[in-house]
Amino acid sequence: AAEPEAAAVAQPEAAPVPEPVAAADPVPAPEPEPAPVTAQEAAPLPEADAQDVAPLPAPEQSIQPEASAPEPESGPEVIETPDLSDEAEPVQPETSDEVPTAPTAPPAPGYDDAEREAVLRVMRERRDIRNGFRSDPIPHEVLLRVLEAAHTAPSVGHSQPWDFVVIRSAETRRSMHELAQQQREAYAKSLPKARAKQFKELKIEAILDTPVNIVVTADPTRGGRHTLGRHTQPQMAPYSSALAVENLWLAARAEGLGVGWVSFFDEREMVRALGLPEHLEIVAYLCVGYVDEFPEDPELMQAGWSKRRPLSWVVHEETYGRRALPGEAPHDLLQETISNIRPLDAKALGEAWERQKRMTKPAGALGMLEIISAQLSGLSRMCPPPIPEPAAVAVFAGDHGVHAQGVTAWPQEVTGQMIANMLGGGAVCNAFASQVGAEVCVVDVGAVAELPPMPGLLPRKVRAGTADFTTGPALTREEVHAAIEVGIETARDLVAAGNKGLLTGEMGIANTTASAALICVYTGMDPAEVTGRGTGINDEMHARKIDVVRRALELHQPDPADPIGVLAAVGGLEHAAMAGFLLGGASLRTPVILDGVSAGAAALVARAIAPEALAACIAGHRSAEPGHVAALNKLGLRPLVDLDLRLGEGTGALLALPIVQSAARAMHEVATFDSAGVTEK
């Protein structure tokens, strides 16, 4: 058989530059920790010694009111305005008008370099530990230092709401272990299959492996009724206890003690089992002990469960969304995303073709799957490529003002009702997702309905439905931008949460009308050729729908070279979000399996924004909508499944997922002629 041709997207790059996905700051290798060598060395000290080492202040002392600081005689001194000569450049003040100018006295000193590095190091090298605990006892003075560190934490209104219950009894630990096991099983049952498979391999507690467990509580009543700062925000009490946990964790790390936080508990059940006063809240259950080693990266990251998010994703300047690290100009999320999109890597592509030839099968015998696996290799810059598992479908939901033109038989409120159905697990996408082990998340980017918070719903409404594009633009350019950003951020979140495959889904009554308009703009075809019957409309309605698309195009004359303008004129919020989702997936070098006609329309827009984004796209299926075929032809993508589906919701993409996964798995598991000792043709 002939060697399969490279996919249309497989444009080898001249000089590939490897780039980490979510580059974490390089962490220096941890130095070996002086864990106690013998049990004796680590043996607890007698009580008196421990107190000698770290004396606690007498209780009376700590509640003595301090002498109040003397009132400053006058305000802080200010630097006199320099006498500027005519030629001198004016000095740019660094502070805003509201901030007083710097006093002449130097600020209080920070730590010297070595001390600062030690503080930062302990934060970097703190790890949550579940594996490799040792049974060596913890000396009293060591545990005391750790608890003192916890006890110096900040707290709301200085209420110090924490208590620490130190548990050593094997019997108590056994009963806590049993409770955690029950919750572990309940959680495992709630997971999509692919996640459950991953979770099975994870250790999530070390209750029985550690000599000491510590329960950290919060007393929401401590400090009386008028605790400063807790009045409007009662959650500040457990927050304060959580800060004590962090102090404890860091101090433990400095002592060479590992800490593992266990949150697989029903809190009330735990209060009863431990015989704690009923008014206490449990903030943390910690397993503490000496360890063989501190892993460099979080254990969940090493297991592929999650990825580290870069700092640049989470720092905003002045207003949310203006992302900028200190000293940098704010960057636009879309521009940043585009700048991270690269063509397929030529080296990995070449390796994939080579490997395909050496696998124990006739060359080209896997047909389209060989192309997919090469694409996955080029995208990930790895051969064999990662298997896109776990995977998640993001169903972007939005409503359409053009619904008012009578382009569908379904009332608009069905969008909101179907969102609830999907979140309740009753939609077709749920059944298919369950079959293929994928997660369903629903993103409300523009439904008209007000949706109550529901597990699995991402409330990201940019606006409640578009405007009727037969009378004016569907959206403003700003709204288009915001919806694209929703898509990018959804891709980021799903990838950071460990998903290795992304699938598009959408829900929006009347959205095939907007899809048809977008496809007309990007294919140049006539509305009569690309406008389909969507949910199954009659001839009269179909004729009206075609006319609506035609009128909209005449009204707006959208310019394909201005994709934001095209979306603003005739797009939908879910189309904009899906375009962002594709761009986001491409920038993270994660494959995106496209669903039907709306995804095809969004992919055309995404390609107009960043042509190389197509390198990440795989057409999951061909829908019965005529516009979809037109879109796929224009994109040069061959659909994997062709079963006359016309539902949306990500159903076609979900059916294609196992095909894509099989393509990647074959690269990992199929023997080569040389390794299997099979004679070649």
Ligand SMILES: Cc1cc2nc3c(=O)[nH]c(=O)nc-3n(C[C@H](O)[C@H](O)[C@H](O)COP(=O)(O)O)c2cc1C
């Ligand atoms: C509030 C909280 C609850 C946690 N619960 C658990 C848990 O039940 N089981 C577990 O194995 N790890 C638990 N962890 C640890 C996290 O998984 C861990 O902090 C994260 O993966 C990052 O790894 P690192 O702490 O080593 O940096 C918890 C952490 C926090 C902050």
